[in-house]
Amino acid sequence: MYSSSRKRCPQTKWALKILTAAFLAASPAAKSAVNNAYDALIIEARKGNTQPALLWFAQKSALSNNQIADWLQIALWAGQDKQVITVYNRYRYQQLPARGYAAVAVAYRNLQQWQNSLTLWQKALSLEPQNKDYQRGQILTLADAGQYDTALVKLKQLNSGAPDKANLLAEAYIYKLAGRHQDELRAMTESLPENASTQQYPTEYVQALRNNQLAAAIDDANLTPDIRADIHAELVRLSFMPTRSESERYAIADRALAQYAALEILWHDNPDRTAQYQRIQIDHLGALLTRDRYKDVISHYQRLKKTGQIIPPWAQYWVASAYLKDHQPKKAQSIMTELFYHKETITPDLSDEEL
Numbered sequence: 001m002y003s004s005s006r007k008r009c010p011q012t013k014w015a016l017k018i019l020t021a022a023f024l025a026a027s028p029a030a031k032s033a034v035n036n037a038y039d040a041l042i043i044e045a046r047k048g049n050t051q052p053a054l055l056w057f058a059q060k061s062a063l064s065n066n067q068i069a070d071w072l073q074i075a076l077w078a079g080q081d082k083q084v085i086t087v088y089n090r091y092r093y094q095q096l097p098a099r100g101y102a103a104v105a106v107a108y109r110n111l112q113q114w115q116n117s118l119t120l121w122q123k124a125l126s127l128e129p130q131n132k133d134y135q136r137g138q139i140l141t142l143a144d145a146g147q148y149d150t151a152l153v154k155l156k157q158l159n160s161g162a163p164d165k166a167n168l169l170a171e172a173y174i175y176k177l178a179g180r181h182q183d184e185l186r187a188m189t190e191s192l193p194e195n196a197s198t199q200q201y202p203t204e205y206v207q208a209l210r211n212n213q214l215a216a217a218i219d220d221a222n223l224t225p226d227i228r229a230d231i232h233a234e235l236v237r238l239s240f241m242p243t244r245s246e247s248e249r250y251a252i253a254d255r256a257l258a259q260y261a262a263l264e265i266l267w268h269d270n271p272d273r274t275a276q277y278q279r280i281q282i283d284h285l286g287a288l289l290t291r292d293r294y295k296d297v298i299s300h301y302q303r304l305k306k307t308g309q310i311i312p313p314w315a316q317y318w319v320a321s322a323y324l325k326d327h328q329p330k331k332a333q334s335i336m337t338e339l340f341y342h343k344e345t346i347t348p349d350l351s352d353e354e355l
Contacts, residue, residue: 050078069100081107098127114145148178225276236283239290253290297322
């Protein structure tokens with residue numbers, strides 16, 4: 001996999017995590033028997049001892065195309081981006097394997113020469129059009145170049161074949177650069193393991209929380225009841241955001257439901273948490289709706305009504321939607337009529353998923 005370290009732009013260094021392992025695996029030494037000096041040099045380079053191999057290449061006047069590609073890769077591993085470009089320019093008219101062009105693409109990206117990088121990604125992809133790591137490298141570079149819409153289109157095409165965590169991280173990276181921080185947080189949330197604790201949060205997720213004014217969620221010690229309720233509400237909101245698949249929305253809603261279950265136990269009989277308890281009861285309607293649990297939305301709504309809890313207009317839209325999906329249009333119409341004629345504030349900007 002391939003990524004730029006963005007040395008002059010520290011805020012984007014984490015993209016390196018998305019595209020690294022396959023870059024090492026692509027070396028011929030990973031596939032050949034370790035039975036000669038050349039193989040030993042490559043193996044050492046893969047371990048981080050790159051200088052012996054780089055010296056060997058520099059002293060040779062005749063190299064095969066595979067050896068040139070090895071040189072390019074090892075120079076990149078050594079952090080010698082300019083050397084990668086120099087070597088490539090010396091052999092640019094050779095027919096190199098795709099991994100060689102990919103190494104040059106990464107070097108150009110590290111030097112923030114986006115167009116040159118994109119040209120080399122295209123060369124690599126012309127030889128291996130199905131290589132997902134090269135596709136992701138091209139997509140990340142498009143984002144670096146400010147071509148966010150093109151990057152998202154290509155990522156959607158890539159993801160349609162086989163969704164995976166690397167694609168979610170790439171998506172979050174694009175949204176981060178584009179300043180779309182709510183989408184960034186949604187993509188990062190989807191990429192987390194189901195039961196991740198705050199100690200296991202990757203730095204990019206922490207940054208996404210900060211970008212969405214939820215920095216206190218980073219430290220368990222800062223998780224006041226209000227913040228816990230805020231996080232629960234944010235998960236519900238994220239579950240309504242349009243994503244590529246229903247399963248992704250379900251995954252976020254399931255997180256909200258799990259949080260609700262834990263908080264419900266903590267706050268149910270605690271008079272000091274009445275306000276927060278009422279908040280999560282309302283937001284719980286949204287999580288149930290995202291999960292298509294329409295009857296549960298209705299029964300929960302009816303329980304809240306019996307306790308005398310006030311249901312805000314935006315949550316009543318959720319209930320009306322549940323009644324419609326549950327084939328009870330008259331009850332849905334009754335709620336909508338009440339909202340339209342008797343409420344001073346209407347919420348007109350609900351997403352399609354919330355209606």
